[in-house]
Amino acid sequence: MNAPIKGKHYKTGRPVEVSVEQGRITSVTELAESPARADWPWLAPGLVDLQVNGGWGLDLNTLPLQPATVLELSRLLLGNGVTSYCPTLITNGKEALAQAVSAIAEAASLYPEAAGGIVGIHLEGPFLSPEEGPRGAHPREHIGPPDWDMLCRWQEAAEGLIRILTVSPEWANAAAFIARCSESGILVSIGHTAASPEQIREAVAAGAVMSTHLGNGTHLTLPRHPNYLWEQLAADELYGCMIADGQHLPPALLKVILRMKRSRTILVSDAVSLSGMPPGTYHLHIGGEVVLTAEGRLHLAGNQQLLAGSAMMLPDQVAYLAEAGLARLDEAWDCASAHPATLLGLEQAAGLRAGAPADLVSFCYDDRTLTVLECWKKGHSKACSN
Template sequence: MKNSLEGIHFQTGKPIQVITRDGIIQEIMELESSESKNLIAPGFVDLQVNGFQGIDFNDSNLKESDVLKVTRAMFESGVTTYFPTIITNSDDSIRKSLKTISLACASNGLIQSTVQGIHLEGPFLSKEEGPRGAHPLKYIQAPNWEKFSAWQEAAEGRIKLITLAPEWEGSFEFIEKCVESGVNVAIGHTAANTTQIEAAIRAGATLSTHLGNAAHLMLPRHPNYLWDQLASEKLWMSLIADGFHLPDTVLKVFLKVKPKTTFLISDATSFAGLPPGNYQSPIGGEVVLNKNGRLYMEKNPGLLAGSATSLLQCINYLVDHHLTSVQEAIEMASVRPMQFLDRGYSRGLSSGSIADLLVLDFNRANLEILQTIKAGELVYSK
C-alpha cells in the first residue's frame, strides 16, 4: 500500500514529500513549498523502558496484554522502537518477565516490530550505596554466564543489551561471551576503577548506561569512573535529560565531549504518565512522585528511583534549556540509538528505511506528537 506525507524535514528545514510503500520509505522528494508546516522525523527509539502508565515490566503479574498497552502508550509519545528493561530481581522473577515479553512478541506482530530487544539492567551491579541506585541489594551478584544463558533462553534470544558493573571477578570473560553471542554490553551502576573500566572496554563493552547517575554522592576529583568513561572514545553514552537526573552544566559538558556518540533514554518507570503521589515500586520500594515529575525513594530523597518522564519530555527539556537544537535533540532520540545498535545505520530519513515516522507540531514552545507511523501504518493520531 502506497502512502505519502508532506511537511518539513527535521534536519534540513526544507519542505518534503515522503512516499512509503509496504512499510518502507520509497522516496523523499524535496518540494518548492508545502502547505504543511509540521515537522517530519524518524520515530523515537528508547533503549531503557522499565514500564509506563502503571505497568511495570518487572511486576511478577505482568501479562502479555500489558506489553501491548505499554507499546501503544509508547506510540503516543512518539516511540516506535523500544527495549523493555528488566532490572535486578530474583532469578524466578527475571525469568517470568522475560518469558512474558517474549510470548507477547511472538503472538503480536505490532509488538514484535516495536520491541526490537530487551535490556537487562542487573543483577550484576555494584553492591555499594550510590552506584547500586534503587536496585535491591539482596539480589545483587557477580556475573554468571550459566544464569544469563538461562534467562536468554527464556527470552528466546531477545536480550540485546546488558548493563553490568565490571569490578566483579570474572566480568571480562563474561563480557567477551556476551559480545560473541551478539549482546551489547554497557557499563553502569559501577564503582569500578580505571584499570577495570579499561579492561571492560577491551573485552567489548561499548556503552555507558545513564552516565552521571547511579554514582556515589561524593567522588575523588580524579581519577574516578565518570572521567574514565567520559574520556573513552570507544564508549557510547546514554543520558536521562529530564532535568532531575543531571544538572544542565553536566549535560552541556557531556554533550560537548561526545557530540555524535550520545543518545537519550527515558529510563521510564510505571509511574510515567501517573499523577503525583506515594507509590510502591519493585525497584525502590516506597517511592514518591512529586508535582514537578521527580521520582525518588521516600526513605532517601537524595536517591532517584528511575524516571517518570517520556523521551519526548527529555527532548523538550534539552531544547527549552538551550542545551541543543531541535534537530540535534531529535537525532539523539531516534537516529543515534539505532547507530549504536547498528553502526551501518543511515543518518535520518532515507529511502529504503522502514517507515517509522513522526509528524510533529513545532510551532509551539514544545514539540508535540501529531501522528506516529509504524512501518507505514498510522498507529497514533492526536
C-alpha cells in the same frame, strides 16, 4: 501505493513529501516553500528508546508479567513517537527474571504487529555494584557477580531477545564475562558501578560499548580524579546514555556528555510505571515507597537524593535539550533516534532517506513543548496518546 506523508524535514525545515511502499520509504521529495506549507508539522524518523521500565501505570517489573502488559505498553509508546524500544528489567530474583523475559518474548512472537516495536530486552542487573549510591534502587539481596550460565538460561527463556546487559565491571571476572557477551551478540553497558578507572578500561577493551544513564547510579561524592565518570567520558568507544529531564543531571553535565560523545550520545527515558501519573507517594514492586513531585522528580521516599527512575518520556526530553539551548532540535532528536538505532544496527539509523523503514513521527514544537501528532510504523499510521 500509500498516500505521501507530508511535513517539514526535521533537519532542514523544508517541506517534504515522503512516499512509502511496503513499509519502506521510496523517496523523499523536497517541495517549494509556501505560506500554506509553513504551518506543516515537523517530520522525523521514529524514536528509539533503549531503556523503558514501564509507563502510564504499567510496570514491566511487577510480576508475574503478562504479555498483555507488554502489548499495551508497546501501543502507548507508539502513540508517544517511540517506534522501537527495549523493554527493561531491573535486578530481581533468578526465576522472576526468567518469567519476565519469557513474557516479553511471548508478546513479541504471538503479536508481532502489536509488539513490533520491541528490538531487544535490556537487562539492567543483577550484575551491578552492591554499594550504596551506585546500587540505586536495585534490591541488594539479588545483586551478585556475573554468572554466564544464569545469563544463558535467561537468554533461552527470552528466545534470544536479550540485546543489552548493564554490568558493573568491578567484579573479579567481569572482563572475561563481557568478552563472552560481546561474542554472543549481547551489547554490554557499564552502569551502577563503583569500578576503578582501570576496571573501566578493561571492560572497554573486553567489548563494553555503552554507559547506562551516565552520571546517575553513582556515589554522591567522588574523588576529584581519577574516577569512573571521567573514565567513561574519556572512552571514545562508549556510547553515553543520559536522562535529560531536568532532574537526573544538571545542564552543565548534559553539555559535557553531548560534547564528549557527539554522535554516540543517546537519550533514554528510563521511564517507570509512574510516568504520566499525578504527583504523590507510590509503592513500587521494586524500590518500595517512592515520591513523584510536581516537578517530575521521582525519588526514594527515604532518601530524596536517590532517584528511582524517570517520569519523563523521550519527546519531552528532546524538547528539554532544545529549550535549554544544549542542542538544536534535530541534534536532540538524533540523540533519541539515529544514535541508538546506529548502536543497535537498526536500518532506521538511515533516517529520512529512501530505503529506510517508514518508521516516522510528525510533531509540533513551540520552543518549549513538543507534541507528537502522528506516528507511522512500517508506513502504517498509529493513534497518538497526546
